Amino acid sequence: MTKDQQSSRPGMSRRSILRYSAAAAGIAIGGAGLVTPASASDFYNPFTGYPITDGWWEHISRGSLGGIDFAMGVGTPLPACGGGTITNIPYNGTGGHTVTINHPNGYRTQYMHLSQFLLGNGTSVGAGAHVGLSGGAAGAPGSGSSTGPHCHWHMINPSGTRINPLDYIGGGGGGGGTLPKTSTESDGIPGPIFWKRVQNWVRIDAGYTGPIDGVPGPNTYAAMQRYLAAHYGYGGPADGAPGPNTYAALQRLAARHGYTGPIDGVMGPNSWRGVARFVNQDRFDRV
Template structure:
């Protein structure tokens, strides 16, 4: 018999499944790879790639077209440095990671994190910019985000290569097969609500009130949830999540008591490429 999965059980399950979950992830060969790194821009097209930057004399970078004011997530945890009017790069955020690598985002319209603050992977650190002539745009001629990394030797590197073979997104969750939500499942769920429901917390695989509140907002808009977005999931929240899962192969009751089949349906939804 499957009982309701409480918040306490969910959180304890995250820790208990970490080793099992990492056994199913194909990590890149780069020994400096940090486990919490991911590509936060996998859902955007690339307008100007690494080699194109090199060919015109740049030190390298990747450009993603996006509207001015779009939230810019940290690709990994670290300490923030804000650099206003950084030459041709305009407003720049640098994140100093514990392994000696740095991440830089350029052509920003706003800084959101205090200088010297520590952030987790997925935290929104700035707003994108790049409109020609706007404050902080630097040499940009149109709205976009420029992203590159710097290795411990000070050499600018392609973040997609660093992340492992080009994509660098989150791995698929094995919950689709085993029905047990673990760290990767919750990371993908956090990335879903980041993209679709205004979640601004870290993509760390540890769900908390902000994760659940964003999920409730989405379920209220699309799957009949009628309760408050208070970050405390109960039977009504889980019933709405079961209605979502019903569109992805779940055929069980809408009873607010999620079990393995509910989680399998939700995992099929979360395993869409756009949540990588």
């Protein structure tokens, strides 16, 4: 196996947290009483330790406005992804108990299906402050339409459009830019561009936070296994060590994209072509 060269996304620096907390509290700058606008660097992903059970595009494909679902037990503290002020929305339709963090730059982030609010409306918080407790147990107060414990997370931009928070934050350290399409779709040979697109896929859909460097290792494979477990029948551990069961699930994914061979866990050119057609989707172009 290729030596792992991945790294976990670091949390915000203490300086960034302190700076952002000050902005959220409305500290005057130069005596003018202005608030420093936030940027993507002022936010972080507080849920990197939890598996994604439903990705952004899975929500979109079934008619949702979009979101990311992270599996976690009821009562898990939910850290603010950035500083701002709190608005609580009890029994928010299908979203159940919803906490909104209103950020100084006009963006809002929301966590849904809470079991409990922790702060009052108008409370100023810094990044990492606990704003509620997760819920989602079917039929429990505040769960909305949820059928199992999890936290749903999305972001709303200043124009009121719901967006993927990991796209805004940068979610995987890809460095920005656009990836070319992989030639694996034609030649069936996975190379660095193919693996960059795979890493971008699992960044967007499966919580991968390592580099987009085209060098797959345990973190890439573990994120892929989490996605395959949620959607393509993989029943093994997300241990970052792919074997026949992982590859059989990957072939089931490929079968949705033109692969017609056996589901035998033995990857060949036709299997890789099917996967390449999946990762060559336009939505995986931008990093």
